Amino acid sequence: MAQLRLLSAIGLAAFFGVWTLIALSGLVQPQFLPTPLAVAREFYRLLETPFAGYTLEQHLLSSLGRYGLGFALAVAIGVPLGLLMGWFRTLDAIVTPLFDALRFVAPIAWVPFAALWFGTGIGGPVLIIFTGALPPCLINAYRGAKFVEPRYIEAARMMGASHLRMVTEVLLPASVPSIVAGLRVSAGLGWQSLIGAELIVASSGIGYLMVKGQSNISTSIVMSGMIAIGIVGVAIDVCLRALQARIERHRQ
Amino acid sequence: MPTARIERFIAAGTVAAVLAAWWLLTATQVIPPTRFASPDEVWAALRQVALAGYADARLHQHILQSAKLVLMGFAVAVATGVPLGLAMGWSRRIEALLNPAFLLIRPIPPLAWIPLAIVWLGLGDAAKVLVIWFAAFVPSVINSYAGVRSLERHVIEAARMLGAGRWMMLHEVLIPGAMPFIFTGLRLSLQACWTTLVAGELIGAAAGLGRVLAQGALDLFPAMILVGMVFVALAGAAMTWALGLVEARVMPWRS
Numbered sequence: 280m281a282q283l284r285l286l287s288a289i290g291l292a293a294f295f296g297v298w299t300l301i302a303l304s305g306l307v308q309p310q311f312l313p314t315p316l317a318v319a320r321e322f323y324r325l326l327e328t329p330f331a332g333y334t335l336e337q338h339l340l341s342s343l344g345r346y347g348l349g350f351a352l353a354v355a356i357g358v359p360l361g362l363l364m365g366w367f368r369t370l371d372a373i374v375t376p377l378f379d380a381l382r383f384v385a386p387i388a389w390v391p392f393a394a395l396w397f398g399t400g401i402g403g404p405v406l407i408i409f410t411g412a413l414p415p416c417l418i419n420a421y422r423g424a425k426f427v428e429p430r431y432i433e434a435a436r437m438m439g440a441s442h443l444r445m446v447t448e449v450l451l452p453a454s455v456p457s458i459v460a461g462l463r464v465s466a467g468l469g470w471q472s473l474i475g476a477e478l479i480v481a482s483s484g485i486g487y488l489m490v491k492g493q494s495n496i497s498t499s500i501v502m503s504g505m506i507a508i509g510i511v512g513v514a515i516d517v518c519l520r521a522l523q524a525r526i527e528r529h530r531q
Numbered sequence: 532m533p534t535a536r537i538e539r540f541i542a543a544g545t546v547a548a549v550l551a552a553w554w555l556l557t558a559t560q561v562i563p564p565t566r567f568a569s570p571d572e573v574w575a576a577l578r579q580v581a582l583a584g585y586a587d588a589r590l591h592q593h594i595l596q597s598a599k600l601v602l603m604g605f606a607v608a609v610a611t612g613v614p615l616g617l618a619m620g621w622s623r624r625i626e627a628l629l630n631p632a633f634l635l636i637r638p639i640p641p642l643a644w645i646p647l648a649i650v651w652l653g654l655g656d657a658a659k660v661l662v663i664w665f666a667a668f669v670p671s672v673i674n675s676y677a678g679v680r681s682l683e684r685h686v687i688e689a690a691r692m693l694g695a696g697r698w699m700m701l702h703e704v705l706i707p708g709a710m711p712f713i714f715t716g717l718r719l720s721l722q723a724c725w726t727t728l729v730a731g732e733l734i735g736a737a738a739g740l741g742r743v744l745a746q747g748a749l750d751l752f753p754a755m756i757l758v759g760m761v762f763v764a765l766a767g768a769a770m771t772w773a774l775g776l777v778e779a780r781v782m783p784w785r786s
Contacts, residue, residue, distance in 0.1 A: 282624075283623060283624065283627040284627070286624055286627035286628045287627045287628065287630065287631050289628065290627070290628040290629055290630070290631050290632055291631045291632060293632075294631075294632040294635070311650065311651060368534070368538065369538075369541060371538070372537075372538040372539075372541035372542050372545070373541055373542070373545045374545075375542065376542045376545055376546055377545065377546075377549065380764075383764035383765075383767060383768050384760050384763065384764045385722075385725055385726040385729055385763060385764075385767065386726070387642075387726050387729050387730045387733065388729055388744060388759070388760045388763045388764070389760075390730075390733055390744070390748070391733075391744050391745070391747055391748035391756040391759075392753075392756060392760075394748055395565075395566065395748065395751065395753065395756070396566060470640065471640040471641075471642055471726075474640055474642045474643050475642040475726070475730045478642065478645060478646065478730065478734060479730070479733055479734060486643075489643070489646040490646055492646065493646035493647075493649050493650050496650055497650075498647065498650050498651075501646045501647050501650060502647065504643070504646070505639050505643050505644070505647065506639075508638075508639060508640065508643045509638035509639045509643075510638075512638045512639075512640065513638045
């Protein structure tokens with residue numbers, strides 16, 4: 280065990296060591312490969328000094344605002360639609376062919392239409408996050424509703440539950456675990472789509488910061504952006520995993 | 532079953548209704564032509580890009596260029612990711628050595644590597660192959676690793692008892708055992724590759740389906756954007772289908 284931990288430390292040290300050595304060796308210009316320390320310093324500097332119009336926190340806030348909106352829209356449309364499709368077979372037959380056709384289009388391929396329809400402010404990126412985050416929400420709600428135990432449905436039907444109550448009081452609670460699992464996938468895909476969208480159609484946000492760093496040929500700014508993206512992505516997943524654990528505990 | 536037939540009928544009806552609505556809304560200009568294209572315009576755009584060319588190349592050249600980059604990046608990722616994942620799954624020491632660095636880079640989505648690849652390698656093919664490699668590398672490693680870990684201990688011990696050497700263990704036990712997981716990883720990788728490639732080509736490329744999309748956006752040419760989107764989807768679907776064929780050949784015992 281101690282040996283394994285030592286190996287892990289060696290692995291990490293080697294990763295940063297080789298990186299620093301290459302950066303310091305002069306083989307590559309510091310503009311293209313700064314040392315890890317220089318990247319950390321740049322990250323810290325970006326927190327205080329604005330770059331591309333805003334500080335790093337402000338860029339992150341603007342990204343998170345768009346992300347929240349796109350993700351919320353995907354949940355608000357995907358989950359109810361998935362549940363309804365799981366209950367009404369006609370709706371299922373109507374939506375499925377359209378959904379399957381649209382699902383093949385990578386979210387990032389919506390970029391030109393996002394720009395054409397909504398511009399670069401908030402609408403364009405939100406459309407792309409929405410298209411990235413929608414499928415897992417819808418599919419998991421649908422699967423959850425399809426795999427509800429038939430005896431619950433029969434019991435509710437015996438007691439004369441209406442269609443509305445069947446969906447909200449039987450299917451929804453029974454599919455919560457499946458839905459939450461879908462939310463986790465969807466949150467990750469949405470975050471990735473946001474970054475893609477901001478690289479192309481945005482005038483603020485963390486992706487935009489990276490594009491500006493790229494056109495200034497500043498690797499340290501680009502890497503700071505990558506670090507921020509990684510941290511936020513992990514934080515989002517940790518939050519949803521906590522939610523998932525809480526729901527599972529609640530059900531037992 | 533009659534219900535299945537009714538549902539198929541409804542599905543066909545929906546598709547027909549959507550196509551009719553599309554035609555009606557664009558023909559009456561309820562949707563302005565600057566925002567969305569009519570079926571005729573899409574047909575004309577398809578003919579234009581297929582026969583005369585658009586964005587400096589004809590349709591098949593764009594498709595070949597995109598497919599070439601995806602296959603190159605994907606092949607390099609599989610060649611590096613799968614062995615690494617197998618090694619990390621097999622040996623706790625290799626895992627301990629490599630996992631921390633891997634965990635550090637894993638949360639960074641593939642698309643976030645695009646600006647770095649452009650700073651390092653410019654807008655040419657090399658930058659795209661680098662980013663595609665990265666997009667496919669992470670799922671390849673994770674799934675090969677999980678595949679080896681999913682093997683039951685007694686299978687490995689039985690092979691060892693029967694005197695399997697290292698090569699035989701790898702070739703006859705680890706790789707076939709991990710294969711279902713490896714292919715799950717490859718499917719995920721391939722999808723990630725396409726998304727990443729399209730993003731990379733949208734940002735800057737001399738040719739490729741993403742270039743068609745980018746040029747269509749610049750020219751405010753909705754019909755061409757639609758043609759580009761349709762072919763991005765078709766090419767991605769075709770590659771996933773081809774991977775399915777490979778999977779069926781490599782693992783005949785599964786189907």
